[in-house]
Amino acid sequence: MAKTPTNIAQALKCVAKVNMGKACTMKELKATVSIINDARKTGLKTIKMLKDQNAFLERFIGSRNQ
Numbered sequence: 261m262a263k264t265p266t267n268i269a270q271a272l273k274c275v276a277k278v279n280m281g282k283a284c285t286m287k288e289l290k291a292t293v294s295i296i297n298d299a300r301k302t303g304l305k306t307i308k309m310l311k312d313q314n315a316f317l318e319r320f321i322g323s324r325n326q
Contacts, residue, residue, distance in 0.1 A: 264291045271295040 264287050265271040271292040274284050284292075 262288055264288060265295060266291070268295060268299055 262285060263270070265274055274288050274292040275296075277284055278289075
């Protein structure tokens with residue numbers, strides 16, 4: 261019986277198994293989908309935060325040059 265994935269690396273191993281046509285348990289698949297979805301949400305939040313920081317710095321630098 262396979263271990264339930266608890267991090268992205270383990271989740272990607274499950275994804276690789278599915279891509280090769282090998283079987284995964286429903287528990288593994290549910291955990292994999294949950295982990296990858298959380299990673300996607302974190303990535304989107306990080307992108308938004310970096311865009312906001314960049315916009316702030318552009319405004320800050322622009323106001324100092326005037």
